[in-house]
Amino acid sequence: MRPALLLQLAFSSSAGKWRPGTAFRCTLGVALPLLLALATGHAAWGVLASTGALNAGLASFNGVTRRRLRVMLGTSLTMSLVTVLALLVGTHTGLTVLVLMLVGAGMVLSGALGASANTISIQAITTLVVISGLGLPPALALPGGALVLAGGLVQTLLLTVVWPAGRHHPERRAVRRVYRRLEDLLGALPTPGDLLPEAAPFQEAWDVLDEARRFRWRPEHARLRQALRLAEGLRAALVGYARADRQVRERGLSAEAGRMVQALLNALREVQGQVMQGQATLPPATAAGLHGALAALTGEAARPLHDWAALMVRLLIDLGGEPEAAAPSRPPPTSWRDTLAALRRSASPQVPLGRHALKYALALGLTALAVRLGHLPHGYWLTLTVGVVLKPEYVTTLTRGVGRLGGTLLGVAVSALLLWAFHPGERALLFGLAAAWLSYAGFLVSYAVFSAAITVYVVMLLVASGVAEGAVSGERLLYTLLGGAVALAVSLLWPDWQARSLPGLLTRAAQAQLTYLETVATLWSGGDPEAASAARAQARALRVQAGNLVRAAHLEPARAQRLPLARADDALMRLNASAALSLSLHAEALQLHPPRPDPSGVSAPSAARLDRARQELDTALQDARHLCAELAAGAS
Known part of the structure; x- marks a missing residue:
């Protein structure tokens, strides 16, 4: 166990995903039913309607615009049906436990179908646990479901018709984050060692643009796709550029290197602004x-940096070129028969997902039963924590539990401070709306931040509804702690250890890296650039998975590991080193392909440089083959 790594994973954040403007739009949808209900004296109606609005708003963060519309509508309808079901069975302990188990297992299986389904499944479980735990009369089932549906539809209407955030903002933001990351790395030069730009922003951007293919493809998407492809070239070139930048600074050319970096930074910032307008061109200035x-990098001492800078300049200038005219082919739609067949296969206890569905259903049902039999006030928070924290993997359960506990601690502290200082009564609703805004703004940033904000929101909503101030925060904290402990205990008693799949995944990642290196080798002699890009994407995806799995293995018990972690760390380090080299060689090959006049007037690499690059490539190929053989032997 590595406590520092645990805290890093539990409280990781992505500041670039902060969404204050979108949060304001979403909070308006939550505020309208609450304020209307308070004005008419029906606070309970407002709580139900705002629940639908809150969930629909969270669903709006999912995917491209048209997909968001579908997810919001699907979420609103699902939350309405779940609310009806929860109110019908909520006063009967046996039925509540049975429904929680059946719906919990079903949502685990359906959530594996994709990101949208996973969003809906999490919110369905949350709504089912909370509404069934309130003990409201069954007569409210149909009116309550209608109120939740109305709140979700109003939120959907506000976010997609009345006040949309922007038709292609998800695609633009994803590509902008890629260029922002390149800007950050370039601005940090010089670096003491080899630079390997992280792959996650690139993978996320490709996923968003690939998702756009499933809906209406527009000329803007072609421009964004071209910008992302050229950003991949910039990422590859940055590996060699960082090394050359360090060399020329050591030769006393810091001023020239700094000027080149500043010019590139200015260009990257311009591109980010253009991308957010659906364009990707550079102004003439x-x-x-x-x-x-580039012209200032003269002389033999500046030659290494000049060549790499020339490649980056050419790629940035190429942003103004004509993008591909044809839209990429759409993947065939999945039929309902295929979906049902996939669900049947995943429901088997012979597969990890089926085992987790059974484990999840039992944990959720037994916790709800204990809460009911113990007559715990607001005990549904305990069941809710189990339902939200318990994940298929032990490490995900552990990090999510720590993140939720840390966020809840902060939320409880903030709530207690606000209640002590202001004793707001019904005015607590104003603090609740501010917390709702923070929940939305930080939803994609950090799970701990979201947990803290949603804790304040729930506490303030209960206080505004007349619940005793002193009991709310303490109960929330206690039940969160107990729920996290229950989820962790279930993961330990019925585990599916990730570390056991580590040798196989590392082997596949090494083989994919080997394939990529071989396609780069063919690219030097006129091979297909698209094949090299596809091989790079495959190798990157497996390398990212392997890195995540190695980090997870460090948090699992020693008995779960089949490969010594020192060997796993070494294998991952060698994979990353090979990736840095292959990216560098790939970028150099781009200087030779396609064979056309270079607008920057830069000549192709010399024969001696090409020979040295091929020797490095041969060494990397041998290292990757050795790694594949070593890991295959370790797995057996």
Whole structure:
């Protein structure tokens, strides 16, 4: 166990995903039913309607615009049906436990079908646990379901028709994050060692654009796709550029290197602004600045940096080129028969997902039963924590539990401070709406931040409804702690250890890296650039999975590991080193392909440089083959 790694994973954050504007739009949808209900004296109606609005707003963060619309509508309808079911069975302990088990298992299986289904399944479980735990009369079932549906539909209407955030904002933001990450890395030069730009922002951007293919493809998508492809080239070139930048600075050319970096940074910032407008071109003045900084890199001492900078300049200038005219082919839609067959296969206890569905259903049902038999006030928070924290993997359960506990601690502290200082009574609703805004704004940033904000929201909503102030925060904290402990205990008693799949995954990642290196080798002699890009994407995806799995293995008990973690760390380090080299060689090959006049006037690499690159490639190929053989032997 590595406590520092546990805290890093539990409280990780992505500041670039902060969404204050979208949060304001979503909070308006939550505020409308609450304020209307308070004005008419029907606070309970407002709580139900705002629940639908809150969930629909959270669903709006999922995917491209048209997909978001479908997910929001699907979420609103599902939450309405779940509310009806929860109110019908909520006063009967046996039925409540049975429904929680059946719906919990079903939502685990359906959530594996994709990101949208997973979003809906999590919110369905949350709504079912909370509404069934309130003990409201069954006569409210149909009116309550209608109120939840109305709140969700109003939120959907606000976010997609009345006040939409922007038709293609998800695609634009994803590509902008890629260029922002390149800007951050370039601004950090010089670096003491080899630079390997992280792959996650690129993978997320490709996923968003691939998702857009399933809906209406527009010319803007072609421009964004071209910008992302060229960003991949910039990422590859940055590996060699960082090394050359360090070399020329050591030779006393820091001023020239700094000027080149500044010109590239200006260009990357311009591109980010253009991308958010659906474009990806450089103004003439910025292009002139690039060529001016490049022309200052003269002499043999500056030659390494000049060549790499020339490649990056060419890629940035190529942003103004004509993108591919044809839209990429859409993947065939999945039929309902295929979906049902996939659900049947995943429901088997012979597969990990089926085992987790059974484990999840039992944990949720037994916890709800204990809460009911113990007559715990607001005990549904305990069941809710188990339902939210318990995941298929032990490490995900552990990190999510720690993140939720930390966020809840902060939320409880903030709530207690606000209640002590203001004793707000019904005015607590204003603090609750501010917390709802923070929940939305930080939803994609950090799970701990979201947990803290949603805790304040729930506490303030209960206080505004007349619940005693002193009991709310303490109960929330206690039940969160107990629920996290229950979820962790279930994971330990009925585990599916991730570390046991580590040798196989590392082997597949090494084989994919080997394939990528071989396609790069063919690219030097006129091979297909698209094949090299596809091989790079496959190798990157498996390498990212392997890195995540190695980190997870460090948090699992020693008995779960079949490969010594020192060997796993070494294998991952060698994979990353091979990736850095292959990216560098791939970027150099781009200087030779396609064979056309270079607008920057830069000549192709010399024969001696090409020979040295091929020797490095041969060494990397041998290392990857050795790694594959070593891991295959370790797995057996």
